[in-house]
Structures are given as structure tokens and as C-alpha cells.
Amino acid sequence: MxxxxxxxxxxxxxxxxxxxxxxxxxxxxxxxxxxxxxxxxxxxxxGAITGFTVRVDPAALGWETEAFVEIYCRRNTGPGDILRGLARYSEVATVSTVTGEADALVQVFASDVRHFERVLERIAGEPFVERTKSVLVLSPLLRRYTSGSPT
Missing domain, CATH: 1.10.10.10 (Winged helix-like DNA-binding domain superfamily/Winged helix DNA-binding domain)
Incomplete structure (x- = not known):
């Protein structure tokens, strides 16, 4: 619509x-x-509006570390395989297929760097994952929850 x-x-x-x-x-x-x-x-x-929710600062819930992980998949891995493999991780906030070299981009929240490292190791061990590349967020500068500007 x-x-x-x-x-x-x-x-x-x-x-x-x-x-x-x-x-x-x-x-x-x-x-x-x-x-x-x-x-x-x-x-x-x-279905244009999918629901109503509350936005909570992840740090208020103990999620002090944020990262983005590029996932490079083995051959014949479909988006459904990626979704099924990563949806069970409570630390995973978003999973998107992307253009470029990586197959997917994953946003991860963790309590600290050691926790993130453990999550990254588990993700890298998924059978469909060939390799990963990650970056830690230092300071989130802008987060928008709508797109475009109202007229």
C-alpha cells in the first residue's frame, strides 16, 4: 500500500x-x-503500520557494546538460511541482505567486548558462514525511526 x-x-x-x-x-x-x-x-x-512499540536505549538494558558484522556465506545459502541461523541470537538486533561483497549485515548488541567476541565466534561457527568482518560502534551519532520528512 x-x-x-x-x-x-x-x-x-x-x-x-x-x-x-x-x-x-x-x-x-x-x-x-x-x-x-x-x-x-x-x-x-x-499492513502499512505493523505495530506500536517502545524505543529503549540499549545501554539501559545492559547492552553497552554495539557492532555491525558483515557475513560472507558459503555457496547456495539463501536469505531464509541466514534468517533462521541468526534469529535465535538475542544479541542480534537486525539482519539484512546487502549489496557488495558481503551477503548480509548484522547489527549486534552485547554487554561488553568480551560478550561481543563470544557472540561473534558463535555466528562465525554457523554452518552457512564462510567468514565475518566486524566493526564496533564507538558513538552512535544519529538514529532515525522514520524516513523522509513530513509535508
Whole structure:
């Protein structure tokens, strides 16, 4: 489903703060609260909005170390194999197939560097992994939870 301008503005308002009232969002976008609710319900039903969640600073949960790991896979490894192999790691935040030399890029959170090292060793030991290349994040400078700018 492609969002129209009004739906996109509603989504941006929710992405900024999903706890905002429909009345507050309606005031911002020029609709009544019931009209905003109907649109949000339609966006949920269509799958354009996949859910509501809370964003937590990983450090508040004890995850002080962040890294990105490039995964280079053995021949005949499909995206489903990568997903099944890495989804069981609680330290893995995101897994994406990518262009370039690597087959996938994995975002990992760990309690410290030693914990990250253990996770990296386990990932490197997966049967589909030929090799890995990792970088530790020093300071996350910008994190966006929406894309584009509301009009």
C-alpha cells in the first residue's frame, strides 16, 4: 500500500510519539479524532503500520557494546538460511541482505567486548558462514525511526 500525503503525515506523527492522542494528531493534520482513528485502523489492517512499540536505549538494558558484522556465506545459502541461523541470537538486533561483497549485515548488541567476541565466534561457527568482518560502534551519532520528512 502506498501512503497518500495525509496518511504519511499521520504516520510521521505516530513515529515521533505513538502515545499521542488521535485528537492531537488530528489537530496537526487537519482531521477530526475519529477520522484519524479510521485512517490508523486502515493503515494497521493494510499492513502499512505493523505495530506500536517502545524505543529503549540499549545501554539501559545492559547492552553497552554495539557492532555491525558483515557475513560472507558459503555457496547456495539463501536469505531464509541466514534468517533462521541468526534469529535465535538475542544479541542480534537486525539482519539484512546487502549489496557488495558481503551477503548480509548484522547489527549486534552485547554487554561488553568480551560478550561481543563470544557472540561473534558463535555466528562465525554457523554452518552457512564462510567468514565475518566486524566493526564496533564507538558513538552512535544519529538514529532515525522514520524516513523522509513530513509535508
Amino acid at each position: 502506498r501512503l497518500n500525503d495525509l496518511d504519511e503525515r499521520i504516520v510521521h506523527a505516530l513515529a515521533e510519539d505513538a502515545r499521542r492522542s488521535y485528537a492531537d494528531i488530528g489537530t496537526q493534520v487537519g482531521l477530526s479524532a475519529p477520522a484519524v482513528k479510521r485512517r490508523v485502523d486502515r493503515l494497521l489492517a493494510s
